[in-house]
Amino acid sequence: MFLCTHLNPLFSRFLHFLLKQPDQANKPTTSNMSGLDGVEHKTLKVNGINMHVAELPGSGSGGEPIILFIHGFPELWYTWRHQMTALSSLGYRTIAPDLRGYGDTDAPEKMEDYTYFNIVGDLVALIDAVTGGDEAVFVVGHDWGAMIAWQLCMYRPEKVKALVNMSVLFSPRSPDRVPIPTLRRFFGDDYYICRFQKPGEIELEFKKLGTEKVLKEFLTYKTPGPLYLPKGKLFKSSENGGASSALPPWLTQEDLDYYVTKYDNKGFTGPINYYRNIDRNWELTAPWTGAKIRVPVKFIVGDQDLTYNSPGAKEYINGGGFKKDVPLLDETVVLKGVGHFLHEESPEEINQHIHSFFQKFL
Numbered sequence: 001m002f003l004c005t006h007l008n009p010l011f012s013r014f015l016h017f018l019l020k021q022p023d024q025a026n027k028p029t030t031s032n033m034s035g036l037d038g039v040e041h042k043t044l045k046v047n048g049i050n051m052h053v054a055e056l057p058g059s060g061s062g063g064e065p066i067i068l069f070i071h072g073f074p075e076l077w078y079t080w081r082h083q084m085t086a087l088s089s090l091g092y093r094t095i096a097p098d099l100r101g102y103g104d105t106d107a108p109e110k111m112e113d114y115t116y117f118n119i120v121g122d123l124v125a126l127i128d129a130v131t132g133g134d135e136a137v138f139v140v141g142h143d144w145g146a147m148i149a150w151q152l153c154m155y156r157p158e159k160v161k162a163l164v165n166m167s168v169l170f171s172p173r174s175p176d177r178v179p180i181p182t183l184r185r186f187f188g189d190d191y192y193i194c195r196f197q198k199p200g201e202i203e204l205e206f207k208k209l210g211t212e213k214v215l216k217e218f219l220t221y222k223t224p225g226p227l228y229l230p231k232g233k234l235f236k237s238s239e240n241g242g243a244s245s246a247l248p249p250w251l252t253q254e255d256l257d258y259y260v261t262k263y264d265n266k267g268f269t270g271p272i273n274y275y276r277n278i279d280r281n282w283e284l285t286a287p288w289t290g291a292k293i294r295v296p297v298k299f300i301v302g303d304q305d306l307t308y309n310s311p312g313a314k315e316y317i318n319g320g321g322f323k324k325d326v327p328l329l330d331e332t333v334v335l336k337g338v339g340h341f342l343h344e345e346s347p348e349e350i351n352q353h354i355h356s357f358f359q360k361f362l
Contacts, residue, residue, distance in 0.1 A: 036085065039056050040055045046125035047124075049100060049106040051100070051106070052105045053097045054077040054078075054096045055094065059089055066092070066131065067137065067138045067358070068095050068137045069083060069094065070146075071098075071099060072146070073218075074215055075143070075145075077098050079142070079341075082343070082344065083350065087355060099119060100122055101270020102270060102271055103262045103266060104262070107266060107269070107270035111277070112277070116148065116277075116285065117284060136160055138161050138163075139162075139164075141165045142167055142341075143167050143340070144274055149163055153293050153297075160295045161361050162297070162358055163296070164353065166299070166350075169299070169322060170293055175286070178282060179278045186311070190231075192229045193278070196275040203269055215256065222248075222304055224305065224308070224309040225306055248345070292324075296360075297329050298353065299332045300333045301332075302339050302342045304338060304340075305338070305339055330357065
């Protein structure tokens with residue numbers, strides 16, 4: 001679900017990607033998978049993988065500004081359904097891929113193929129494919145998608161007109177703190193990110209619980225504190241009923257069924273491999289220690305999001321550190337009473353923030 005965002009204090013850059021893809025010239029194949037009315041589903045060859053991309057054209061006659069939406073965990077392109085519908089009606093061409101390892105996009109077998117470099121490489125190739133290679137796009141990210149968007153802006157700022165990022169703050173690389181050992185010391189071995197580190201282990205536990213149960217627990221988590229997954233006791237706190245036993249108003253059974261179908265088919269290993277590369281990303285991004293984000297940014301977070309309530313997050317925002325590291329930060333918006341999946345929980349408000357910010361650059 002939100003996964004990844006909670007490490008605010010320990011993340012950063014990766015590398016600026018080499019992107020000469022002969023495959024890029026290949027024409028996309030279009031399928032008639034429906035999903036939402038008017039959404040076109042394509043498979044594009046990018047960065048050596050087949051990427052599923054959902055696209056909703058703008059309401060104009062062509063040449064509309066492009067918004068690239070980058071999802072998090074455990075989500076898919078589908079998490080942006082409300083934004084795509086609303087913003088395409090306002091004249092944007094909206095594009096939302098399933099990231100590497102998710103949904104209908106290829107899932108490479110090697111764990112090492114899920115670094116920042118790989119994911120940003122995919123997105124740079126996608127941007128080039130949809131623009132012809134000579135145009136910047138607007139970007140919206142959430143959760144892991146936000147982390148990846150920060151990296152994209154750091155390596156290839158010329159590809160991004162402006163960024164709306166949600167839930168996960170930019171996190172300057174600390175040269176002295178290796179992320180996973182630091183998290184273990186601070187939160188313990190049962191902290192969900194620590195539990196994700198051993199290949200295959202958490203997948204077996206998820207399989208015993210069932211895909212629907214796992215996704216429902218992640219997607220309905222609204223506790224402004226760390227998520228723990230003790231071995232053999234996953235999600236025990238919700239077993240006797242309570243708030244998390246029912247779907248929230250913003251998530252229908254139909255929505256959940258769509259996610260379940262895709263995760264049943266693809267599994268959790270690809271998405272969880274993002275977490276397994278956290279320390280590797282820290283090693284690879286050493287050249288970007290001290291680098292800043294030099295793209296116009298609006299940041300939005302819910303006050304019930306565990307990322308906003310993680311140690312040091314509010315101090316980083318309110319004490320000037322965030323603005324120092326992101327000099328073109330336009331605004332930080334904190335939504336009251338809203339949790340991690342803010343773009344689904346409060347879509348109209350999020351759509352308005354995205355549109356009003358991007359209008360400044362048209």
